[in-house]
Amino acid sequence: MIIDTNVxxxxxxxxxxxxxxxADLVAKLRKRNxxxxxxxxxxxxxHRDIAGVNIRLTQACRTYGQGMLVxxxxxxxxxxxxxxxxxxxxxxxxxxxxxxxxxxxxYNLDDPVFAELLKLAxxxxxxxxxxxxxxxxxxxTPLMRVSPVDISHLAQVxxxxxxxxxxxxxxxxxxxxxxxxxxxxxxxxxxxxxMVEGVxxxxxxxxxxxxxxxxxxxxxPFFYFESALLKVxxxxxxxxxxxxxxxxxxxxxxxxxxxxxx
Amino acid sequence: MxxxxxxxxxxxxxxxxxxxxxxxxxxxxxSGLGGNMxxxxxxxxxxxxxxxxxxxxxxxxVKCMDRLGVERLILSQGxxxxxxxxxxxxxxxxDRVMRAVKAFPDRAYGSVYLSPAxxxxxxQEFDRCVRDGPMVSIGEIEAEARCNVPEMDPIAExxxxxxxxxxxxxFLKAGGNEPGESSPFDVVELAKRHPKLRIxxxxxxxxxxxxxxxxRSTKNVYAGIAGSDxxxxxxxxxxxxxxxxxxxxxxxxxxxSFASQIAKVEGANISESDKKLILGGNLRRLLTPILRMKGYxx
Numbered sequence: 001m002i003i004d005t006n007v008x009x010x011x012x013x014x015x016x017x018x019x020x021x022x023a024d025l026v027a028k029l030r031k032r033n034x035x036x037x038x039x040x041x042x043x044x045x046x047h048r049d050i051a052g053v054n055i056r057l058t059q060a061c062r063t064y065g066q067g068m069l070v071x072x073x074x075x076x077x078x079x080x081x082x083x084x085x086x087x088x089x090x091x092x093x094x095x096x097x098x099x100x101x102x103x104x105x106x107y108n109l110d111d112p113v114f115a116e117l118l119k120l121a122x123x124x125x126x127x128x129x130x131x132x133x134x135x136x137x138x139x140x141t142p143l144m145r146v147s148p149v150d151i152s153h154l155a156q157v158x159x160x161x162x163x164x165x166x167x168x169x170x171x172x173x174x175x176x177x178x179x180x181x182x183x184x185x186x187x188x189x190x191x192x193x194x195m196v197e198g199v200x201x202x203x204x205x206x207x208x209x210x211x212x213x214x215x216x217x218x219x220x221p222f223f224y225f226e227s228a229l230l231k232v233x234x235x236x237x238x239x240x241x242x243x244x245x246x247x248x249x250x251x252x253x254x255x256x257x258x259x260x261x262x
Numbered sequence: 263m264x265x266x267x268x269x270x271x272x273x274x275x276x277x278x279x280x281x282x283x284x285x286x287x288x289x290x291x292x293s294g295l296g297g298n299m300x301x302x303x304x305x306x307x308x309x310x311x312x313x314x315x316x317x318x319x320x321x322x323x324v325k326c327m328d329r330l331g332v333e334r335l336i337l338s339q340g341x342x343x344x345x346x347x348x349x350x351x352x353x354x355x356x357d358r359v360m361r362a363v364k365a366f367p368d369r370a371y372g373s374v375y376l377s378p379a380x381x382x383x384x385x386q387e388f389d390r391c392v393r394d395g396p397m398v399s400i401g402e403i404e405a406e407a408r409c410n411v412p413e414m415d416p417i418a419e420x421x422x423x424x425x426x427x428x429x430x431x432x433f434l435k436a437g438g439n440e441p442g443e444s445s446p447f448d449v450v451e452l453a454k455r456h457p458k459l460r461i462x463x464x465x466x467x468x469x470x471x472x473x474x475x476x477x478r479s480t481k482n483v484y485a486g487i488a489g490s491d492x493x494x495x496x497x498x499x500x501x502x503x504x505x506x507x508x509x510x511x512x513x514x515x516x517x518x519s520f521a522s523q524i525a526k527v528e529g530a531n532i533s534e535s536d537k538k539l540i541l542g543g544n545l546r547r548l549l550t551p552i553l554r555m556k557g558y559x560x
Contacts, residue, residue, distance in 0.1 A: 224493075
């Protein structure tokens, strides 16, 4: 069984994707033995009506998910009254967490609003997913080039938010290794493997960071799902660490109650 | 070594399932149109691979190949990540490749690293490594000069004369290429000057939606899928616009994984016969003349 912590619903703005219809996405994940998938919305990158994005995400997860899809709502803390979006994510949509895209919403991690958002989420015991990039900068459309999130201030913010539970998504190799490690050791911070590269790259990162912090993430449907699946196989890890990545670590992060609620 | 279908089924059936070890590679020929899947990787390096010697690094690659059912790879550039290598460095890297291949002759072939920026040296190096040596192709050519320069013509003529392919680095970066870095348009220019040349775009631009269009009408240019993120749709578009016969799997290990690049084919919504062509059939077809000339098993 696999818990995929990084899938997206709705449309990538610049291309139709195989699997961007929720029924197709669910069928693909089922075929690949995914039992649970934490789903954000591509709409959360650019849409301003974030409340509407989160309603549609919840509806799609409930309509098509067959108990598999767990919605993670988008929050843009540069929008007026963003705190109400956080409240709705938890109280109305019963989401266990939120997903952030700072580089698409125009703030840096040393912006006080980011710390405020993390404090609010941790007070509500919500998992915070922080997407560090969405696409290789070399392949972005020239009209919309978006650099990866600068995480040089992340460790400091994490340290000042003691109850925070965070997962870093799409950890591209452009992110500085030292800053990455500092963030992971600053608190209860996890990462996933969708953008881990290099020969036997997944086997390598479990020697660089604690295995208990490494989760399975496919970034499907933007990436071919099989990439993450085969990277675990290429790693040469034994069955126990594979199981930790595929399932156990994610279950520990999200908690049994949230895990069972969808 | 694992059969690809067995591998994916095993992975999807659950991690507790013991993976079935497939038979060692047989000697049966495969046109790419039928029979067992045989994965040949056109694009690999020893850079960023663990190990202190070429032999150790190749042994590590073979372990990873076995985990994913990769039968054979084409190795080039040695350890080099240097964008401005000297002729001595080219020689050293080619020697490293030949050592790695010699240690695992049934799992790797060598491909000569050279540059049109050093034409006389490059022709001598071609003769040393290919004409008189064990190597079977040219490239990945990457350093110092774009591939549309006139100095590429004698290199292309050598490739045509020995009926072997060139693997050419190219990219089409959103922020602009590096000085001396080729683009798919440069590859097309060279290919048009040498209609009998068979040349593979190493990365199909990275921006594959643009590069596939750029090479579409130049039939002797092939789309390599190595060395970019496994973005959904790449292989489907390449097959639709070029035909599966012009699409070639490569990984660009050690900087990339075998897995993420195989996934581009395995995850694509294309036919099984097209997957066989892309994962190995096409490369074997391109290499068959030189392999036979050298007495290697195809």
